[in-house]
Each structure stands twice: as C-alpha cells, then as structure tokens.
Amino acid sequence: MEEKSNGFARIGSAFSGFLAGIVQFFSEFGTALAGGDAFVKLSLIWWGAGHFRRKQYVKALLMTLLEVGIILFTFNFAMSYVPKFGTLGTVQAEQVFNIQTMQSEWNDYDNSFMILLFSLFSFVVWAASVVVCMRNVVNAYRLQMEAQQGHHINSFVEDVREYLDKKFHITLLTLPTLGIVIFTLIPMLLLILVAFTNYDQQHMPPTNLFTWVGFSNFVSLFGGGITSTFGYAFVRVLGWTIVWSFFATLTTYFGGILMSLLLNSKLTRCTRLWRTMLVVTIAVPQFVSLLLMRNFFANTGIMNTICANIGLTDFLRKIGLISTSYIPFLSAPIWAHVMIILINIWVGIPYQMLIATGVLMNLPTDQLESARMDGANPFQVFKSITMPYMLQVTGPALVTDFVKNFNNFNVIYLLTQDVYVTTNQFMANSQAKEVDLLVTWLFTLTQDYYNYKMASVIGIMVFVVCAIFTLIGFNFMIRGDKEGTYQ
Amino acid sequence: MTQSKLQPAVHLGKRNTKIILHNALIAFLCFVWIIPIVWLVCTSFSAYPGKNTSTFFPEEWSAIHYVKLLTPDTVNQFPTWFMNTFKIACWTCVISTLFVLMVAYAMSVMRFPARKGLMNLAVLLNLFPGMLSMIAVYFTLKTFGLTNSHIGLILVYSASSGLGYLIAKGFFDTVPRSLCEAARLDGCNEAMIFWKIVLPTSKPIIVYTVISSFLVPWMDFVYAKMILNAGISANYTVAVGLYKMLEKSLINTYFTQFCCGGVLVSIPISILFFIMQKFYVEGVTNGAVKG
Numbered sequence: 113m114e115e116k117s118n119g120f121a122r123i124g125s126a127f128s129g130f131l132a133g134i135v136q137f138f139s140e141f142g143t144a145l146a147g148g149d150a151f152v153k154l155s156l157i158w159w160g161a162g163h164f165r166r167k168q169y170v171k172a173l174l175m176t177l178l179e180v181g182i183i184l185f186t187f188n189f190a191m192s193y194v195p196k197f198g199t200l201g202t203v204q205a206e207q208v209f210n211i212q213t214m215q216s217e218w219n220d221y222d223n224s225f226m227i228l229l230f231s232l233f234s235f236v237v238w239a240a241s242v243v244v245c246m247r248n249v250v251n252a253y254r255l256q257m258e259a260q261q262g263h264h265i266n267s268f269v270e271d272v273r274e275y276l277d278k279k280f281h282i283t284l285l286t287l288p289t290l291g292i293v294i295f296t297l298i299p300m301l302l303l304i305l306v307a308f309t310n311y312d313q314q315h316m317p318p319t320n321l322f323t324w325v326g327f328s329n330f331v332s333l334f335g336g337g338i339t340s341t342f343g344y345a346f347v348r349v350l351g352w353t354i355v356w357s358f359f360a361t362l363t364t365y366f367g368g369i370l371m372s373l374l375l376n377s378k379l380t381r382c383t384r385l386w387r388t389m390l391v392v393t394i395a396v397p398q399f400v401s402l403l404l405m406r407n408f409f410a411n412t413g414i415m416n417t418i419c420a421n422i423g424l425t426d427f428l429r430k431i432g433l434i435s436t437s438y439i440p441f442l443s444a445p446i447w448a449h450v451m452i453i454l455i456n457i458w459v460g461i462p463y464q465m466l467i468a469t470g471v472l473m474n475l476p477t478d479q480l481e482s483a484r485m486d487g488a489n490p491f492q493v494f495k496s497i498t499m500p501y502m503l504q505v506t507g508p509a510l511v512t513d514f515v516k517n518f519n520n521f522n523v524i525y526l527l528t529q530d531v532y533v534t535t536n537q538f539m540a541n542s543q544a545k546e547v548d549l550l551v552t553w554l555f556t557l558t559q560d561y562y563n564y565k566m567a568s569v570i571g572i573m574v575f576v577v578c579a580i581f582t583l584i585g586f587n588f589m590i591r592g593d594k595e596g597t598y599q
Numbered sequence: 600m601t602q603s604k605l606q607p608a609v610h611l612g613k614r615n616t617k618i619i620l621h622n623a624l625i626a627f628l629c630f631v632w633i634i635p636i637v638w639l640v641c642t643s644f645s646a647y648p649g650k651n652t653s654t655f656f657p658e659e660w661s662a663i664h665y666v667k668l669l670t671p672d673t674v675n676q677f678p679t680w681f682m683n684t685f686k687i688a689c690w691t692c693v694i695s696t697l698f699v700l701m702v703a704y705a706m707s708v709m710r711f712p713a714r715k716g717l718m719n720l721a722v723l724l725n726l727f728p729g730m731l732s733m734i735a736v737y738f739t740l741k742t743f744g745l746t747n748s749h750i751g752l753i754l755v756y757s758a759s760s761g762l763g764y765l766i767a768k769g770f771f772d773t774v775p776r777s778l779c780e781a782a783r784l785d786g787c788n789e790a791m792i793f794w795k796i797v798l799p800t801s802k803p804i805i806v807y808t809v810i811s812s813f814l815v816p817w818m819d820f821v822y823a824k825m826i827l828n829a830g831i832s833a834n835y836t837v838a839v840g841l842y843k844m845l846e847k848s849l850i851n852t853y854f855t856q857f858c859c860g861g862v863l864v865s866i867p868i869s870i871l872f873f874i875m876q877k878f879y880v881e882g883v884t885n886g887a888v889k890g
Contacts (some may be wrong), residue, residue, distance in 0.1 A: 133716045229742055273788070280789035281705040285717070288698040288761030292724065295758035299735030300727055306735070371628070379621040389629040391876065392636055395869035399820040399838045400861035403845055404639055407854070412652055414638075458632065466876065519730050521821055530847070551730050558734045559825065571731045 141246045144253035155252040159245065162252020166259055170268040175248060182241045190234035197231040200224040200309065200323045225317040228309070232302055236293070307568035316562060329569045342566060345544035345553075350577070352449070353549045356524075357517040360456045365510060367457055368464020369502055372472060373494070375465070387469075390462040398459065402526035405455050409441035410531065416441070442531050445546045452547065456523050471505050472498070511585030515578045519551045528552075550574045643858035649851035664855040668863070674849060676832050677860055680840040687749050687756070687836065688816040694757035695812035700805070703767035704793050708779060721762055729759070730821070737825055747829040752836070755822050756815050770804035771797060807878035810871050817868055837864050 144152060151165035159179040160172035196202075201222025210217045258265060266274070275283045308324055309315075315322035333342050371390070375383055393401065409415050416438045419425045428434045434444075441451050475498065483493050503510075524547060534545040543561050544553050550570055557567040638655065643664065645657030668677050705711075706718060736755060737746065745751030774797055782792050798805070816823070820838040827834050835843070841860045844853040 129715055129719050133713070225738060226742065229739065276790040277788035280793070281709045281711050281714075283790075284701040284705040284709075284793075285761075288702050291698065291758035292761055294739075295736060295754065296724055296727070296729075296732060296762070299732035299739060302735040302738070303732055374621075374625055374628075377621065379618045380625060381618070381622050386625050386629050388873075389633050391873065392869060393632050395872040396636060396639070396861070396865040397818050397838070397868060399818075399842060400639070400865060401635060403842065403857070404635055404861065407650060407845070407850075408635060408638065410650075413650070414652055414655060417652055418655070458635075462632070521730055526820070554731075554734075555821070558737075559828075564734060567734060571734070574731055575727060 137246070140250050144250045148249070148253045149256055152249060152252045152256055155249045156245065159248050162248065162255055165252075166255045166265050168255075168265070168268065168271075171271065178244070182237070185237065186234075189230070190237070193227050193230040194234050196222060196227045198324075201227050201321050204321055205319050221318065222321060223317045224309075224311070224315075224322045228305060229302060232298060232305065236298060236301075303568050303571050306564055307572055309565060311564040311568075312566070313562040325565075329565045333566070333569055333573070341538045341541040344538045345542040346570070346573075348539065348546065349544050349548050349550055349553050350573075352546065353518060356449075356453065356549065357514050357520075359453050360460065360517040360520065360523075361510065361514045363453065363457050364460030364464045365506075365513065367461040368466075369468045369472075369498075371461055371465040372468035373498070376469060376472065387465075390465060393458070394462045398522045399526060401459070402455070402523060405458075406442060406527050406531055409451060409455075411436075411438045411440060411443055413441075415439075442527060443533070448528065448532055448547050452524065452527055455527060456520075459523065467506065467509075468502065471502060474505075475501050508585075511582060514585070515582060518549070518578055518581070519574065520549065521551050521555065524549050524552050525555065550577075639858055639861055642855060643862045645855050645858075648853070648855050650854045665859045665863075668856045668859045674832065674844065674853065675856060676835070676840065677837075677856075677863075679833050680835050680837045681864075683749065683834065684816055684836040684838075687753055688813050690753045691756040691816055692809055692813040694753070695760035695815070696805070696808045698757065698761040699764050699767050699808050699812070700798070702761040702764040703771050704797060706764060707768040707771035708774075708792070708797060709789065721764070725762055733822065733825060740826065746826050747831065747834060749834070752816070752823060752826050755826065756819070757812070760812065767801075767804050767808055770801055774800055803878055807875055810875040814868060814871060814875075817864065 145156075148155075148162075149165075151161045154161035158176070160174075160176040163169075163172035163175060201224045203220065203222045205221035206219050207216045208219050209215075255265060307329055308326060309322050310325045310328075311322040314320065333346055335343070374380070375386055380386070407413055416425070419439055425434070425437070425439055428439060434440065440447050442448050479497050480493065483497055488496070528545065528547045529552075532545055532547050534540050536546065539545060543556055543563070548556070551574065554567045554570045554574070557563040557570070641656050642651060644660050644662060645651055646659035646661035646663060647657065648664065651657055668675060671678060706714060740746050740751045740755070745754065778796055778800070779792050782796050787795070816836060817838075819836075820842065823836045823839045824842065827836065827839055832840065832843075837860065841857055841864075843849070844857045844860070
C-alpha cells in the first residue's frame with residue numbers, strides 16, 4: 113500500500129531522491145564499463161554490439177538503426193541550427209533582385225526563433241540518446257553476466273512479450289511522457305532561454321533577427337534606466353496579485369466551509385434543492401457567467417440603473433466616493449479590486465462548498481457527540497473540531513489553491529479586458545493595468561504587443577514567486593502534520 | 600428529530616422559528632447566487648437584440664434570438680462552433696482518458712525502479728502553471744503550422760494530461776491487490792490485468808476522467824483564443840465565438856444571442872457536471888490527502 117505522506121512532504125525529498133537516482137545510474141554504468149568484455153565496451157560506439165555478441169540479432173539491428181537515425185538527425189538537421197546557437201543567426205532577411213529570373217527573391221536568411229527552438233530540441237534529443245547509450249551498455253553487461261552464469265538469454269519475441277508484462281510500465285508511460293516533454297518541458301526551457309534574448313516587436317523573425325542580451329531584461333525589470341516603468345508596473349502588479357490570491361483563497365475557502373455547514377445542518381429543509389441551485393452556478397462555463405457579470409456591472413449596465421433608481425448613486429456622489437454619473441464597478445481602481453474579489457466569491461464558494469461537504473462527511477462523529485455532551489456551543493465545536501479537521505485534510509489543497517489563484521487568468525481577464533482602462537501613465541507605458549495579475553499582464557504583452565522578452569522574464573518571476581510560496585506552504589504543512597502525530 | 604418530540608411545546612416553537620430563520624438565510628444566499636443565471640435565461644428570451652440596461656426582466660418576451668442563433672450569419676456561426684467544440688472535446692477526451700489511465704495504472708499497480716523518481720518529477724512539473732509555458736507552446740505549434748487548426752488545440756488540451764494522474768491513481772490504489780495476484784497466478788500478464796481486472800472494477804473513475812476531460816474544451820477560453828487567432832469564424836470554438844459577439848461594435852446586435860448561446864452550452868455541461876459531481880469531491884479530497 114501507499115504510505116500516507118501528503119504530496120508536499122514528498123517534494124522535500126524529491127530533490128534528494130533525484131540525486132540518488134542519478135548517482136545510482138552513473139555507478140551502474142561505471143561498473144558495466146569496467147567489468148564488461150570487449151563487446152560491452154564496443155557498445156559505446158556500436159550500439160548493437162552487445163546484443164550481437166549474445167545472438168540477439170533483431171535487437172542489435174534495431175539499436176543500430178536507432179543509432180544511425182540519431183547520427184542522420186545530427187548531421188542533416190541539428191547541424192544546420194546548433195552551430196548558430198551562439199549568435200542566433202547573422203543573416204538578415206533581405207529581398208534580392210535575381211537577374212536570371214528577373215524577380216525579387218528572399219535571400220537564404222537566418223530565422224532566430226527556429227534556431228533557438230530546434231537547437232533546444234536537438235539538445236533534448238542528444239541528452240536522451242546519451243541516456244539510451246549508457247543504458248544500452250548496462251544492458252549489454254547484464255547480458256554478459258547472464259551468459260556467464262549460464263542463464264537463458266531472451267529471444268526477440270520474449271523481449272517483446274516482456275513489454276506487455278514486466279516492462280508494461282514502459283509501454284504505458286512512453287506516449288504520455290513524450291507528450292509532457294514536448295508540451296511542458298521543452299516550452300518551459302524555451303521560455304527561460306527567451307528571457308535572455310531581445311525578442312520583441314522590433315526583433316520579430318523571420319524579417320528580423322534577435323540575439324542574446326544576457327541579463328539586461330532582468331535589469332530593466334528591477335533596475336533603473338529608460339525602461340524603469342517596467343519595474344514600476346511590476347511592483348504594483350505583483351502587489352495586487354498577492355493581495356488578490358490571499359483574499360480570493362481565504363474568502364472562498366472559509367465561505368465554502370460555512371456554506372457547507374449551513375447546508376448540512378440538521379435544521380435545513382430540502383438540502384438537495386439548495387445544493388443544486390448553488391452547483392448550477394459552477395456548471396455554467398466561466399466565460400459565460402463572467403462575461404455576463406461584466407455586463408451586469410458595466411458602467412451603463414443593469415446594476416447601475418438599479419442603483420440610480422434607488423438613489424444609491426446620488427448618495428455615493430454626495431459623500432464623495434464617486435465623481436462620475438455612474439458607479440464604476442469594474443472601471444476604477446479600488447472599486448474594481450473589491451468587485452473582482454466579490455465576484456470571485458460568487459464563483460468560488462460553490463466549488464469549495466462541494467469539497468467541504470465531501471470532507472466533512474468523514475468527520476469523526478464521536479468527537480462531535482462528546483463535545484456536545486461536554487456542553488460546547490456550536491462556535492466552540494467549529495473552532496476546536498471542525499476547523500482543525502478541515503485544515504488537516506484540505507490544508508495542502510489550500511496551498512495549491514493559492515498558487516492557482518495567483519495564476520487565475522479567467523476571472524481577471526474576462527471581467528476587466530476592454531472594460532478597465534488605466535489612467536496611470538507609467539502603468540500604461542508598460543502595457544499594465546492596476547487590476548492585472550502577472551499572468552494577464554504577460555498575456556497582453558505577448559498577444560497585443562509582441563514583447564516576448566519581458567513576458568518571459570515575468571513568466572520566470574511568476575514561477576519563482578509561486579515556488580517560494582509553495583515551499584513556505586510545505587514547511588507550514590509538514591510542521592502541522594508532525595504536531596498531529598504527536599498529539 | 601426524536602429528541603425534539605420529547606421536548607415541551609415551548610421548545611418546539613422556539614425550534615421552529617430557528618428552522619425558519621435558518622432556511623430563510625439559506626434561501627436568501629441561494630437567491631443571490633442564482634440571480635445572474637436567472638438574468639441569463641430571462642435575457643435570452645428578450646425580443647430586443649442589444650444589452651437591456653433599464654429593467655431586470657426583458658420588456659418584451661420572444662424566442663426569436665434562439666432562431667437567429669441557429670441560423671448562421673457573418674458573425675454568428677454557432678452551430679459550426681458547437682460542432683467544432685464537440686469534435687475537439689471528443690478527441691481530447693479519448694487521448695486524455697487513455698493517458699491518465701495509463702499513467703495512473705503504471706504508478707499505482709506496477710513497481711519499477713524509476714517509479715518514485717517519476718512521481719517526484721510530476722509533482723515538480725505540476726508546480727509550473729500551464730499558463731506560463733503557453734507562449735512557448737504557441738510558437739512551437741506555429742513552427743509546425745498547427746496554429747489555427749483544431750489538431751493544435753487538441754494537442755494542447757491533451758498532450759500533457761498524463762500529469763493529472765493522481766486522482767485516478769488514488770482510485771486504482773483501492774483495487775484489492777489480491778485480485779491482481781490471483782490473476783497473475785492464473786497466467787495473466789500485466790496488460791491483461793489492466794484490461795480485464797483493474798479497468799472493469801474502476802468504472803466510477805473512468806466516468807470521472809471521461810467527463811472531466813470532455814469538459815475541458817467547453818470550459819477553456821484562453822488557449823482557444825490564443826491558438827485560433829486568425830479571425831476565421833468557422834474555426835472558432837464556442838468560447839471564442841461567443842466572446843467575439845461581445846466586442847464593442849457587435850454587442851448591441853448580438854448580446855441577446857450571446858445569452859442564448861450561453862444557455863444552450865450550459866445545458867449539456869450542467870448535466871455532465873451533475874453526473875460528475877460526486878466523483879469530483881472524492882477526487883479533489885483524495886488527491887489532496889494522498890498527494
């Protein structure tokens with residue numbers, strides 16, 4: 113059975129586990145190379161050698177073909193990109209008049225982005241082939257040992273059959289892993305690389321080249337200089353992102369628990385009806401419900417009409433809270449900030465209610481009974497029994513929720529895009545708004561302004577901040593866990 | 600309940616007021632929660648095409664905009680969008696479900712040296728929010744000519760889905776090991792155990808995985824907007840298409856149709872969501888506890 117560690121306690125050991133795995137991998141390779149016969153050593157150069165020696169001809173052929181494939185890949189594909197990796201290309205795209213055809217033609221130009229992407233791809237392929245090569249030597253050595261001890265050596269058919277039995281995990285994991293490498297791992301590395309280039313609107317391939325600029329994007333985010341507005345905007349956007357994640361997480365978390373207690377109380381009649389009503393609101397896709405909200409609370413929207421009719425708008429103007437003829441629910445700072453958090457409560461509580469209901473169903477009832485016998489009032493029960501239990505079970509999820517809210521693109525983008533226009537010149541200069549989260553800012557920078565270099569830097573910063581918060585969260589949770597076991 | 604019967608009448612009266620107040624509070628909260636949905640449905644039946652800003656309920660009722668929505672024009676191609684999304688959702692569903700179940704089985708039932716290491720790696724990769732690598736994903740797709748194509752979108756939704764294996768793994772962990780052992784003794788290999796023993800006993804988690812991955816393309820907005828950016832209306836998914844209807848120049852002609860579209864999309868999604876609801880809770884809490 114699986115040991116009962118929460119996901120976060122495991123992260124701490126993740127790094128050390130990795131290192132141990134890598135050390136073991138290399139030591140196995142070392143032993144194989146030192147103890148292997150000539151054919152095992154030859155496997156380093158000719159991948160099929162070890163299998164050939166043990167009469168596994170089909171496998172030898174396959175390994176040889178794989179090796180040839182990688183060599184062909186290296187010389188026919190990788191070599192036309194990797195040598196330019198240092199400069200990211202030098203030949204600018206130009207139209208040249210060709211006298212022979214009497215037409216303007218494009219010269220043989222360099223595309224910086226292709227060079228970057230395909231070089232990275234080649235590096236990943238090479239790294240993978242080094243691993244395959246080393247594993248192959250280890251396998252050849254294993255075959256040698258089996259042959260020396262007089263064990264049976266698998267035929268090809270038996271080997272294939274193993275992939276449905278003992279090695280079934282390899283069959284299962286190959287495709288999903290490939291998907292993750294191509295769609296998560298390589299993009300992540302690419303993002304990190306772009307942060308060190310000057311890839312922006314003035315340097316757009318294929319017509320223009322971009323190149324390495326070292327840490328200058330990071331400097332323009334943190335240091336002074338002409339682009340210091342980025343630093344100005346970054347601090348403000350980061351500040352609001354943290355405030356938002358904090359409130360969005362806590363309000364929906366506690367709101368959800370309270371709502372669930374309310375619904376599951378013995379006093380409640382027709383629980384299912386109420387629950388269905390709440391769940392309907394999350395079953396409607398966010399792009400429908402949030403876009404609707406945005407029109408509901410628009411400057412000329414229905415909510416403003418109602419507020420004007422009941423005199424709330426006039427009252428607010430009289431006490432000086434607004435200076436416009438409408439209430440700027442989503443179009444002025446502070447108003448928009450508060451409204452976004454309120455609307456998010458509307459979005460988030462039903463989710464948390466569902467989760468809390470599920471968790472609280474398993475709440476040990478004997479504790480509740482004995483507390484009631486001792487004459488504890490409902491609030492005391494909530495404080496000393498319900499909440500500690502909730503925190504113990506969903507505590508780790510609280511940390512993940514925080515990170516999710518930190519990157520909660522939908523709520524912010526769907527509520528404020530095209531509605532909120534910043535009046536702060538410094539923010540506008542760096543294409544940011546007061547209500548932007550780091551991710552929505554990043555999205556605008558790439559989609560509307562093609563400023564990929566700064567977007568990448570911001571992306572890296574988001575990861576760093578998320579990682580820090582998660583680590584703090586782990587420590588907190590791990591300590592909480594230990595206390596739980598001592599009591 | 601039994602206790603209250605034994606209590607004197609005065610207490611009973613007090614208890615009744617308590618029940619009424621309690622339920623009134625819940626009714627009020629639910630009322631607040633349901634208002635936007637009511638507004639959505641009501642507005643979709645308005646006879647007026649633009650945004651209704653003066654009254655909550657439409658002044659004139661009509662189902663004309665449902666008819667309009669289902670007859671395509673230059674902006675609105677709802678039936679096409681719906682079919683696009685359906686097609687993408689089906690493919691995503693098949694690929695994601697396979698990937699998730701494959702990874703979950705390997706991690707839950709099988710024991711191999713790299714297992715711990717891979718699980719740790721998955722935890723670390725999950726820390727990177729998918730949103731961050733989207734620029735890079737976009738460019739990778741663009742290089743291979745897969746932007747503005749549904750294949751690109753399907754790949755984006757499903758390629759990395761193997762990382763979300765934890766919920767299914769939590770379920771597979773509860774399948775009795777003795778069953779697998781017995782099958783092994785009978786000469787079954789791992790592949791047969793997977794097909795004949797573990798999958799048939801795991802119907803709930805398969806339903807959960809199928810529905811949740813089917814819902815992804817219906818709920819998603821960001822990736823669709825990013826990848827289908829050429830402005831070809833016939834290519835859109837429902838989310839992108841409906842979002843375009845609310846552009847400043849179009850909102851006054853299409854707002855009611857947007858509401859109709861919202862209602863039509865929400866109905867199938869709600870049904871699926873209600874089926875999935877009970878697994879949803881289990882999944883989230885299981886994932887949190889077992890990690």
